[in-house]
Amino acid sequence: MATKDHEKGLLDLLFSIEGLFLLIILAFRLGFVREISLQLSPDEAYYWDWSRELSWGYYSKPPMVAWLIAAFTRFLGVSEYAVRVPAVLCGLGFLVIFYRLTHRLFGRLPARWALFAAALVPIFTVFGLLMTIDPPLLFFWTAALYWGWLAAEKNRRFHWLSLGIFCGLGLLTKQTMLAFGFFYGLWLLAFRRELLRTPGPWLALVVALVLWAPNLYWMATHQWITLRHTEHHFREQGLNPAGPLRFLAEQAGVFTPLLFGLFLWVSLEMLRRRNWRAEPRLTYLWALSAWPYLAVLPLSFFRRVNANWPMPFFVAGLGLAAGVIFSLRGTRWPRILRGLYALGLLLAFLGTALVYQLPRFPEKFPRPLAGLLFRFYGWKELASVVRKYRRPGEVILTDNRYFASELAFYLPDHPRVYQFPVLNPPRSQYHLWGLPSHLGGRPVLWVGRHPSPPSTAFLKLxxxxxxxxxxxxxxxxxxxxxxxxxVPGP
Structure with missing residues (x-):
């Protein structure tokens, strides 16, 4: 394989073809988010509602997503644009660090092709536009991947400290970050065991745990509700022999079949080629991509695995595929692989073009495709109906967390909307917040998905x-x- 050339600095990157490409991506995404009339999804509105009551933890997720939304909505005001700007910036940060990682490992040509793919893969594009927990996770995961390699390569305290910081920030974003620590540790154990006898890895571990500690304390004082919520993702739903095929097909769909197929090919070749396994840069990316995929695969026998769950694993996988394919020497076989990669890029571009056009012209797409957007519509219209019936001073109750968050966002005064009844054990953050005792005796407007208000004495409007x-x-x-x-208290 070709040797890597000198890693680019940030200023070098800015004044380069890749830097221009990144600036175009940033400008296009910011313009798209501002101009598109796409309402907030229920999850985006839910996290925005969290951001109005900042905490070290929430019912289903760590606090990072709420913190980021709070930072931008306080500065830019409450709007769909302000909620989604952090996703765009996290997406850009992911691309910059991913390029720097692949450039350091393989040189400019493989890094350039890897960057183009990362910017065009449909699921990476989606999470560069919509503000859920995945954009910051993707950024922190990739940063940990970059600093994890530097730490292992140079074994300097600063790099281990940086690795610990980004792992800790990732743990404040989504519990999936635990998988990074686990598989990074396995890679050290299998290929760089001597590093485990130095202070560096343990420094990174301590720093990550210190950053995560406030969220752990919050969970401990709330009956470990976040971990209990996460645990249900791993409950069996019955044996499905075709589950792994469905899982791999969905992964091929969101990452495009050719790019995902090339990643699988390189991962299998790693088993066959001893000289590849002798290269730390290849085993590093392999351990942080193929190994976690292999760990998730058995789960798909017993329950459906959402396409975005293994998304961080493909970061290293894409870097591995591009690095190998564009570093191979020879003529015929490398040329075929590069042609397949270029065709995969074309498919990714077409998929991303659909991502951009679908919310602009849903009526021009077949009904199944247009139906993918149903969660982004109807909320402004619902808020308009509620405004027509709502009287001054009325408290709004609902039986659905989607209604609670969307009405709180789209009603002009952004009221606190309460979910009723307050369940124990809770099933949403609204159940954790409960109902203030002073609401007893107050006039209530009940807006429900089901025709079942709190009392038969309620009058249907x-x-x-x-x-x-x-x-x-x-x-x-x-x-x-x-x-x-x-009424139940908070």
Whole structure:
């Protein structure tokens, strides 16, 4: 394989073809997020509602997503654009660090092709536009991947400290970051065992745990509710022999079949070629991509694995595929592989073009494709109906967390909307917050997905269905009544 050339600095990157490409991506995504009339998804609105009450933890996730949204909405104001800007910036940060990593490992040519692929892969594009927990996770994971390699290569305290910081920030974002620490440790144990006898890895571990500690304390004082929520993702749903095939097919769909197929080919070749396994840069990316994929695969026999769950694993996988394919010597076989990679890039570009066009012209797409957007529609219309019936001073109750977060965002005064009844054990952050005791006896507007208000004494005002893309409907029922004085407290 070709040897790597000198790593680019940030200023070198800025004044280069790759830097220009990144600036174009940033400008295009910021413009798209500002101009597109795509309402917040329920998860985005849910995390925005969290950001109004900052904490060290929340029902289902660590606090980072709420912190980022709070930082930008306080500066830019409450808007769809302000909520999504952090996703765009995290997406750019991911691309910059990914390029620096692949450039350091393999040189400029493989890094350039890897960067183009990362910018065009459809699922990476989606999470460079929508503000969920995945954009910051992708950024912190890739930063940990970069500093993890530098730490192992140079064994300097600063690099281990940086690795610990980014792992800790990742743990404050999503529990998936635990997988990075686990497989990074396995790689050290298998290929760089001598480093485990130095202080560096343990320094990184301590720093990560110190950063994560406040969230751990929050979970400990809330019956470990976040971990209990995460645990249900691993519960069996019945044996499905075709589960792994479905899982791999979905991964090929979101990463494009050719690029994902090339990653699988390189991963299998790593088993066959001893000289490849002698190269630390290849085993490093292999251990942080193929190994975690292999660990997730058995889970797909027993439950459906969401396509975004293993998304961070493909970061190293894409770098591995590009690094190997564009570093191979020879004529015929490397040329074929590079042609397949270029064709994969073309497919990724077409997929990303659909991602950009679908929310702009959903009516021009087949109903199944248009239906993918149904969660992004109907909320402004629902808020408009609620405004028509809501009286000054009325408290809004709902039976659905989607309704609670979307109404809180799209009603002009951004009221606190409460989910009722307050369940124990809780099933959302609204259940954790509960109902303030002073709501007892207050007039209430009940906006529910189901026609079942808190009391039969509530008067029905209206019901309706809001049409959504793909032939779906958003059903709602509105009642008016009064809460009894003995409502559950927070």
């Amino acid at each position: 209206t019901s309706g269905k809001i049409p959504l893309p793909g032939g779906r409907f958003l059903s709602y029922h509105i009642f008016r009544g009064t809460l009894t004085p003995s």
